[in-house]
Amino acid sequence: MRYLIIIVGAVLVNNFVLNRFLGCCPFLGVSKKTETALGMSGAVVFVMTVASAVTWCLDHWLLAPLGLGYIHTLAFILVIASLVQFIDIAMKRFVPPLHAALGIFLPLITTNCAVLGVAELNCKNGTPFIESVLFSFAAALGFGFALVIFSGLREKLAWADPPRCFRGIAVALVTAGLLSLAFMGFNGLVKLPY
Amino acid sequence: MNAILIAICVIAGIGALAALALAIADKYLAVQEDPRIGLATAALPGANCGGCGFAGCADYARALVEGTAAPGACAPGGDAVNAELAKILGVAATATERRVALVKCGGTRSEAIRVGDYNGICDCAAAAATAGGDKGCRFGCLGYGACANVCPKHAIRIEDGLAVVDKRLCIGCGKCVSVCPRKLIELVPASATIHVLCNNPVRGPEVTKVCGVGCIGCHLCEKNAGGKEANHFTFNGFLAKVNYENPPTDAALADKCPRKCIREDAHFETGN
Numbered sequence: 001m002r003y004l005i006i007i008v009g010a011v012l013v014n015n016f017v018l019n020r021f022l023g024c025c026p027f028l029g030v031s032k033k034t035e036t037a038l039g040m041s042g043a044v045v046f047v048m049t050v051a052s053a054v055t056w057c058l059d060h061w062l063l064a065p066l067g068l069g070y071i072h073t074l075a076f077i078l079v080i081a082s083l084v085q086f087i088d089i090a091m092k093r094f095v096p097p098l099h100a101a102l103g104i105f106l107p108l109i110t111t112n113c114a115v116l117g118v119a120e121l122n123c124k125n126g127t128p129f130i131e132s133v134l135f136s137f138a139a140a141l142g143f144g145f146a147l148v149i150f151s152g153l154r155e156k157l158a159w160a161d162p163p164r165c166f167r168g169i170a171v172a173l174v175t176a177g178l179l180s181l182a183f184m185g186f187n188g189l190v191k192l193p194y
Numbered sequence: 195m196n197a198i199l200i201a202i203c204v205i206a207g208i209g210a211l212a213a214l215a216l217a218i219a220d221k222y223l224a225v226q227e228d229p230r231i232g233l234a235t236a237a238l239p240g241a242n243c244g245g246c247g248f249a250g251c252a253d254y255a256r257a258l259v260e261g262t263a264a265p266g267a268c269a270p271g272g273d274a275v276n277a278e279l280a281k282i283l284g285v286a287a288t289a290t291e292r293r294v295a296l297v298k299c300g301g302t303r304s305e306a307i308r309v310g311d312y313n314g315i316c317d318c319a320a321a322a323a324t325a326g327g328d329k330g331c332r333f334g335c336l337g338y339g340a341c342a343n344v345c346p347k348h349a350i351r352i353e354d355g356l357a358v359v360d361k362r363l364c365i366g367c368g369k370c371v372s373v374c375p376r377k378l379i380e381l382v383p384a385s386a387t388i389h390v391l392c393n394n395p396v397r398g399p400e401v402t403k404v405c406g407v408g409c410i411g412c413h414l415c416e417k418n419a420g421g422k423e424a425n426h427f428t429f430n431g432f433l434a435k436v437n438y439e440n441p442p443t444d445a446a447l448a449d450k451c452p453r454k455c456i457r458e459d460a461h462f463e464t465g466n
Contacts, residue, residue: 062204071201075208082212086219093223161315 003134009192010138016114017146018176018183023114027147028172030105037151041144043105045137048115050087051080052136055119056129069123076119084110114143150179230259230282237278238268243346245269245367258283269293269366293366293381295350295359299335300391300455303355305406306331317343322375330404333376333394341370341379361459386441388448390415392455395431409433409455415442418450 016022023044030040055076063072088106091099109115118139122132153175162171234255242250246267248257257263258279265279272292312321312328318340321327327336337355342348349363350370357370361384371379378393390409394401398410411432419426419442426442428435434456436442448458 058208066200066204067197068201068204071205074205078205078208078212082216085216086212089216089219089223092225096225159315159317159320 003131005190005192006131006135007138007141008190010135011142011145012183012186013189013192015142015146015183015186016117016139017143018180020117021180022117023112023143024176026108026112027143027150027176028169030108031147031151031154031172034148034151034155036105037147038144039101040105040108041140041147042101044109044112044114044143045140047080047084047087047106047109047112048118048140048143049133049137051083051115052118052122053129053133054079054083056122056127056132059119059123060129072123073116073120076116076123080115080119081110114139146179146183150176153179228259231255233282234258234279237271237275237282239271239275241270241346241365241367243270243365243367244369245365269368292384294361294364294384295341295366295368295370295379296382296389297335297341297350297357297359298378298380298389298391298393299333299356299376300407300457301329301331301334301356301405302353303337306334306355306408307404309404318373319375331394331401331408333378333392333396334405334408335378336376340373340375344369344373382436382438383441386436386438387459388436388442388444389457389459390427390434390436390455391457392433392453395433397432401432407453407455410453412452415447415451415456418447419444 010016014020017024017027026040026044030036055072058075058079059069059072063069063075068075084106088099091106118136122135127135154172157171157175160171166174231252232255235252238251238255240251244250246254246263246269248254248263254263254267258265265283265285266276268275268279269292307330308328309330310325310328312324314320314324316338318336318338321336321338326332329336335356337352337357339350339352339357341357342350342352346367346369347363347365349360349365350357351360352358357379359370366381366384368381371377371381376393382389391407392401392405392409394405394408395411398412401408401410409432411429411434413429413434415434416422416424416427416429424442425440426437428437445458448454448456450456
């Protein structure tokens with residue numbers, strides 16, 4: 001039950017994009033088509049889950065024992081960036097179809113703040129390993145969920161005829177705001193562990 | 195002091211470890227790629243316009259090296275790029291003629307009647323879906339700019355309710371051809387100077403009812419261009435079409451057309 005609450009909490013109640021406002025760059029950047037949004041979501045789910053597992057280990061086994069909690073941001077960026085590069089190389093070698101599908105999005109999310117954000121949150125809350133991986137997975141799912149919804153809206157938006165000054169990114173930002181308001185409605189749905 | 199040292203060592207250590215891991219991965223997990231793929235990608239213009247039928251320049255380069263595509267499909271690059279590609283692949287270059295988009299309609303707002311007042315979404319497909327569009331002619335340019343919106347080079351603009359291609363800017367990618375709901379844009383050789391600006395194949399009287407410059411299929415152009423044997427024009431119903439395999443060059447044809455639907459260099463911008 002606790003795991004279920006963590007998932008619902010990360011996907012709906014504290015959605016990374018729409019409630020915590022993390023990862024807004026890809027949210028606006030790759031949401032013009034549902035197809036690319038799905039590719040990006042897949043890459044984010046993969047990287048966030050793996051990165052949170054690695055950063056948890058780093059934090060608990062290296063930084064915490066040495067009393068180096070204050071430099072975890074720096075260490076996390078370093079590790080996440082290399083990890084993404086490594087995954088990129090390995091994926092190209094071992095699973096070329098997956099690399100072809102996610103390939104161009106992988107380097108883009110090296111410094112996605114949602115990836116760093118989830119590592120930071122796990123670190124701050126002192127979550128146990130399983131829960132932090134699950135939380136990251138669910139948070140990435142929430143990110144993908146928001147991205148796919150938003151890309152659907154933007155595909156419809158392309159047919160609309162807004163005033164000239166609102167065209168393009170302006171009306172997209174207004175839509176993102178409204179979508180965020182809608183997600184705020186999930187507040188209080190579950191009692192969150194964190 | 196000690197704390198700073200530990201911090202430096204830890205970060206440097208993590209960095210060195212990650213660098214080592216990446217270096218090893220790069221060495222042992224590297225995928226052997228044909229070096230010609232990289233060369234061919236570099237030789238292509240990198241516009242990723244999709245005119246060759248592939249997802250982008252890199253995709254086309256890959257297909258070239260794998261032998262599933264032939265050089266010569268890159269319209270924006272033109273002869274120089276195709277010759278370069280042929281050199282990389284070690285095959286004989288095939289000359290390609292630069293192709294540009296031609297909007298086969300001359301029905302401006304003053305020439306072609308509008309039967310309705312369309313106030314919907316400013317898009318040709320939407321207009322065409324609304325009771326067949328507001329234009330009297332069911333084959334003509336609606337002028338809501340679907341082609342202009344999709345053009346990567348901004349070579350198309352809408353003038354007096356009609357799409358106009360700037361020949362100098364057009365790269366012949368063909369995006370406008372596929373987006374036009376009326377299917378009246380065609381890629382034609384850039385060297386051709388005489389064009390029939392009409393897409394309406396129905397009988398003469400019905401064309402004249404809706405448009406002042408519609409082709410009625412009178413075959414005068416064919417006669418003036420040396421008869422059927424000269425093979426400069428083909429006919430589809432009551433619509434003349436320039437045979438771009440063998441285009442006419444006589445500028446007088448435009449003046450002799452009784453419907454003024456034959457134009458010299460069309461509503462292309464000619465410029466050099």
